[in-house]
């Protein structure tokens with residue numbers, strides 16, 4: 479995909495926990511049209527803007543089986559004309575997965591995860607180390623990819639969003655309840671303020 483094309487996308491609203499959309503099971507994409515391309519482009523723009531390494535459609539309020547990802551980009555410090563320090567996204571490798579299905583899981587890998595829908599929450603989750611993923615591209619072509627370590631973790635995290643699961647639900651009941659209370663309280667604080 480043309481990288482300039484990504485910058486032209488819109489920044490979408492990211493829904494945060496405990497928003498009901500994050501609990502819904504997303505449905506398969508049936509139509510591979512321009513609307514789908516536009517959604518994926520907007521999701522990538524939103525992900526890089528956040529910045530995050532992955533974003534699933536339910537996180538932007540669309541209950542469809544789509545996620546976008548880039549586990550390789552870097553942020554470069556640049557000095558703007560007004561002398562302020564800004565960050566520029568470099569070395570992008572945007573990926574789009576439509577109707578993904580995890581076919582094979584091997585080994586174990588522990589990684590400290592975060593999520594754009596659970597701001598400020600980070601914890602270690604154990605997932606499979608190596609996976610095989612079947613998916614479709616923007617044209618509807620069937621593809622398969624093997625992923626390991628961080629790449630595999632990110633796919634499993636994003637795929638969970640399509641099944642209405644956020645990563646704190648992969649933690650112990652104690653931690654899950656702790657984070658749930660913290661996030662609900664924070665949400666209330668925000669909605670009470672003008």
Ligand SMILES: [Zn+2]
Nearest residue numbers: 592593594595
């Ligand atoms: Zn997430």
